[in-house]
Amino acid sequence: MKQLFPILSLFLILYLSVSGQRVVQAKASPQQRPTKLFVFGDSYADTGNIQRAFSNSWKDPYGATFPGKPAGRFSDGRVLTDYIAKYLKVKSPIPYRLRKVMPKQVKYGMNFAFGGTGVFNTLAPLPNMTTQIDFLQHLIQHKVYTALDLTNSVALVSVAGNDYVRFMQTNASQGLASFVATVINQTRTNLIRIKGLGVKKIVVGALQPLGCLPQMTAPTSFQRCNDTTNAMVLLHNALLNQAVTRLNQQTKDRSSFLILNLFDSFMSVFNHPSTHNIRSKFTPCCVGVSSNYSCGSVDMNNVKKYRVCDDPKSAFFWDLVHPTQAGWHAVYNKLRTMNALQHILY
Structure with a gap:
């Protein structure tokens, strides 16, 4: 356990979540295409639920590529949620906290994800996934969404990561x-x-190769992944795959639950970066000028304490843990070529 603590301590900075295989093939028809997307999870899916004062995701240079200014996404641009919405041909769902400000947008679904959260309470004092699901249930009870709305919907679940940091902090005997x-x-x-x-x-995302995050590759000058960390990820993913397989076996249509194989899609991009126009696969694009600072940091005089790479479009990682828009786009394209996304459709 002592050897694992340095590995798991990386989760202290993770505002993310989450290998699996496609479970069951489902053929879609035009009449069956979903019209709404509901999102639960953490920063790999959050599109602006955290208040501006509490997250660097609302500070420059986040959002520089899209929408051109900070908008609460943990990237320079679009994240996984946006690409899943694109595939479904619906608008990216609005953050839950904006539901009353943008009431006309609720017809596309809603994003309940908060960066830094997990399935249990974490170090971030924000709504865990149980509470996020409570939010949707509350909206259903108040007839914001009908039974027909839900029937024509897809849920994206970005899970884990931050739960492990909480586990290590409690010194649990488990x-x-x-x-x-x-x-x-x-x-x-x-x-x-x-x-x-x-x-x-x-749709639930499997854990991506956490051992390949810049935080873990930094000791090797951003050259090599940490295989020990990735072995832990594979344990999580194997158990997730088993759980999802059993759930499908217990449902009538046997295709209600799907795993997005983020581990293999990330690794495929890392193994063939030039195919995706990626020149920097492990080096972060935006970093603090020293270990005391991070992407988006400024000093008391509002002087920038971070630096940004010349071409974010050629970098896979934006900061120490989150992909750039280019990185997410590469993962999205790989998922499409793996025929993984077609099974989201009915």
Whole structure:
């Protein structure tokens, strides 16, 4: 456990979540295309739920590529949520906190994800996934969404990561492998609950190769992934795959739940970066000028304490843990070539 603590301590800076395989093939027809997207999870899916005062995602240079200014996304531009919405041919759902400001946009679904959260309470005092699902249930009870709306919807679930930091901070006597199983069990409970609200299809992202994040590749001058960390990720993903497979076996259509294989899609881009016009695969584009600062930091005189690479479009990672828009676009394209996304459609 002592050896694992440095590995898991990387989660202290993660505002992310989350290998799996396609589970069941589902053929779509034009009449079956979903019209709404509901999103639950953390910063790999959050599009602006955290208040401006509490996150660097609302500070320059975040959002520089899209929409041209900080907008609450943990990237220079679009994130996973935006690309899944693009595939579904719906507008990216509005953040939950903006539902009353932009009421006409609720017809496309809603994003309940908050950066830094997990399936359990984490170090970030923000709504965990249970509470996020409560938000959707509350909206259904108040008839913001009807049964028909839910039938024509897809849920995207970005899970894990931040739960492990909380686990290490509590010095729990429970073993790591046992805790991973606990996280997966709660994830399974969450998926069942979302399905019970009437959502037709639930897509959950597997953990990406955390050992390849800049925070972990920095000791090798951003040259090599940490295989020990990635081995832990594979345990999480194997248990998630088992859980999702069982859920599908227990449903009538056997295609309600789907895993997005983010691990393999990330690794494919890393192994063939030039195919995706990526020249810098592990080096972050935006970093603090020293270890005391991070992307978006300024001093008391509002002087920038970060530096940005010349071409974010050629970098896979934006900061120490989050992909650039170019990185997410490469992952999205890989998921499409793997025929993974077609199974989101009914």
